Amino acid sequence: MRPLLWLTVGCFCALPGAGCASNSATAATSAHAIADATVTKPPMGFAKTIVLWPNGAPGALGGSEGDIPKMYVYPAPGAGVHSAVIVMPGGGYVHLAIEKEGGEEARWLNAHGVTAFVLEYRLGPRYHFPSPMLDGARAMRYVRSHAAELGVAKDRIGLWGFSAGGHLAGYLAAVNDNGATGAEDPIDRVSDRPDFAIVSYGRFTMDATIPRKTDMEGLLGNHPTKAMLDSISVVKLVTKNTSPCFIFSTTADQQVSPLNATAFYDALKEAGVPVELHIFERGQHGAGMAQGMKGMTELAIYPTLLANWMEMHGWMSQE
Template identity: 80%
Template structure:
């Protein structure tokens, strides 16, 4: 069975088979929740599970996954993108890798959402994946009232958020017909994914500084790492991807980008890859980068790709 096919039903028990302990934790033993200051300029915030998220250990801000909504201006329906900030699954760079991108998308006729997903060390795998899948289902199931096109819903993730977006591009399902919650009846497959400097492989031959402890805990097993190694999860059903990285990134080696591209190519999935020579980890939209002015072209390249596929209106 492919990992996390049970996301459609909201089941969390299978995670224990690969050694994930956070879902089995209790509020009394878990670290405190990580609260995140909202991004700038959103219209409203939507709680993804009003009655509590699966495996929630409390009700504080960090226990409550939510979407910050940035509606596009003008007559819809519009394409939509859910932005997933990075932060090592321990915090969220929610303005630099969330709000800024949402406002840029709005300026290009795309309705945007910024996802606040649950974080370690209080929450580990699969909680962020559950939150991301729920976000896609929420937007798709509420497409009409949100003024978005239900078959033009993408993800845009950075660093840990890039890993999360890549994971959800590969591991998804059509929904569960007859589910009590109407949101669970629709697909969580994104129509496309944009991934910026994300970790996609746990291959020991590729240099890395961490074993994704923010997602997997301090002592992840080989099985746990395999379960989140995106390159091993790619199939022909994986969503088309735009991949951005830099050779100079010392935090997430750009070999992750090439390995992901190769996996997509082998599976026959549409993909576009851009790796710049300069630029450290965490460049965000890459505007005004001192010493790396060439990175400023990144949003233009992305816009061209989205326009080519009909996910952004041409200027």
């Protein structure tokens, strides 16, 4: 298994041999510590909120709303134990499209018998790598460690990310561990490996041969080094232990090249990881659930394909 790349807040430890850009991370921390935390308006229709670290998140720079990573809970209706999905909205790691790429999906999941959690993770420019990764991993550990009280199956917990959230979900699918035996916090003793991941129009490679408009400055800060870029390039992190993935993109996406989707698919296939890929001809970046979009009737089939994939693997009940 790959070593965790973000165990120490403030140290940009890349893959073995890639070096460590700790000085750059320290400078970035100093530069963005004065920025106000980004506050996100909650999505609609949630039942309750879960604060991931009641006593303060690791590396927290304050105690305002944007400093407190949390989940909005959407319990599935009906009795019994349900599958669960943690939804990770996009927004370039500087804001969150938390309703279009969070609340809408959570309610769709509920309608299909799946309990959902919408993650509000920390954002730049106040927070950089590894804070969002720590928040996502904590969300996985929290749901798994509280599975019984939440009414979910601890072996049927997945992630669904969009754009930057898709990158985050892909990263967590590749970089995870079995928990720390004997950790003081019992939540830290359980695995943060998602049982599956759904990734929608995310960036998964920082390969210079694939066109990109940014260097993910919202996550890495300004002027990231090659080592920093490599450390968050998901295709370089894939192993045979990476979670099964459903990948969705569009050829028309001018913001995140669909070549990211094919590169991620190739890496997963080479590692022997179950994977399904759908790239539609039409559809701009940020399609969300892709419903009700003028001239996009083909794209609208995407949630049905996802439901079929989840049903096939037993993560969603057949209706």
